[in-house]
Amino acid sequence: MTAYVVRRLLFLPVVLWAVSFIVFVLMRSVPGDPATAIVGEKAPLEVRQRVRRERGFDRPILVQYGIYVVKLLHGDLGESFKHSSEKVSDQIARKLPHTIELAGAAMAIALVGGLMLGILSAVYKGRWIDYVSMTVALAGVSVPIFWLGLLLILAFESVLPISGNLNPELILDSRTGFILVDALLARNGAAFWNALQHLVLPAAALSTIPLAMTARITRSALLEVLESDYIRTARAKGASPARVVLRHALRNAAIPIVTLVGLEFGYLLGGAVLTETVFDWDGMGTYILTSVRETEYESIGGAVLVLAFMFVLVNLAVDLLYAFIDPRVRYGQSEA
């Protein structure tokens, strides 16, 4: 166990380095001159040359990479060009909590809804409830998230807020950056309620894919477990059907479900980008979209890097948890 954890932790810096290297290469793969790509072709020659000097584009690429790595180790992701040279890391520090809040809410909906649908389909396998849940689950993975967001807007625009995170007149001190937490800390019930209302539609839209995935994996994991001997034993002992499913079967079906959660987190981070653009959610997705429009490559690179780092860390946490639950993994026996 310890050896496995140590090996995974030792490999972590390598993965993070590789991710940052890929981001560096991609952001420098702009065709033509990177300075021109940032300021635009219409910018005067002097401006272009100044940017080239300031950003170090005139130096050898290896030197540029060295500077990038040193800055990265200090948590410096570069500067925004169009927004009075604000630090990208400061901008991301403001946006990231909002995206985590959205992804967290979506994950909660997905887990509760997915487990319920999955359990119902497994227990009533082959009945109408199974068909309905599995159809919903399949539709969930096929529908573009931004289209679903649009449908939700059309359906609920008179009842719920459809854009932004919080009504502008409700001013909150940003202590943690998480709006719901800040509202609680400030004991501001109105702001909390308003923020919660803003969260409902985007979180519902974002939750569909992980919800569908959770439902499908729960169903198949449960079906497998329900055939086993110890379930028959539990039934023979006279345990109630609900107890058999929830206590005996679900526990042993938990391993594939837990693994999936890590994977789903990646979908949530990626999906959040698209969902946020539909609902004008002031998070990483809207930030990336704006940066793409304004050709702010350091901002795009920084945002992608931060989200990928988060994905890597969550997956690591899930893998370690998985090893903790399932002793077989510790010794690498499940390696295909």
Added chain:
Amino acid sequence: MDNRKLRILLRHRAAMAGLTLVVFLAVMAGIIGILSPHDPVTWRPGEQNQPPSGSHWLGTDNSGRDILTRIFFGARVSLLIGVACVAFSGAIGLPLGAAAGYLGGATDAAVSRFLDILLSFPGILLAIAIAAPLGAGLRTVILSVGIVGVPQFARQVRASVLVLREQEFVTASRALGAGRFRTLYREILPNALGPIIVVATLGVGSSILTAAGLSFIGLGVEAGTAEWGAMLHDGYVARELRKTLALYSGLAISLAVLGFNLFGDGLRDALDPRSRA
């Protein structure tokens, strides 16, 4: 595919429903130019934002173009993008996975780590990171979405090859004097084809979805192209004016992806009896 598997597939109602969807969209994409009197590209300034009518069944968009016609022309673009992306993923993923599985050792370790690193990025984010510096365009879409799909292919091929290379017919082929490459190419890969087709089918669906996402944030095909993601975005921006445009282009994406997902799941059930629930 032998007869038994084909029969399972033909009796698989969900798979046949999926296939019907895909074939319908493909056929319509092919013949829409003959069926529709409308031009999908030319602007018609006098006919903008018309409601549905006898001549424009779903109305017109803000350039006066017939929405229904553009949806089916969009099928052309989106299906082609889906297939092209998968071809790209396969062209890189197949050799990588086959080499990793067959050669093992250092090759396997290197390929597997590389795939792990590609998988460290959430799919759409990697696509955005590749596409953003290159700028919008068809080639950008195929390249970025194609790269995102590489790990699925490579991992599947690697897993199949790992199992197959230990089989007796492989040993027999080697014993008969066939070289390693020939054994891989003639004996192992044909037997790994089933799962690869499944990955490819499901891959077309997810590629269409990712490509539509890219288009939606403005990194897809050139502006004005009849592509579903871009049309959905146009419709979304002017929500009040063109609800139908956004609704139907999104519906088209969903149906196409659903079709490939249903058919892919059915193929998997037919080709691999163990996976059947």
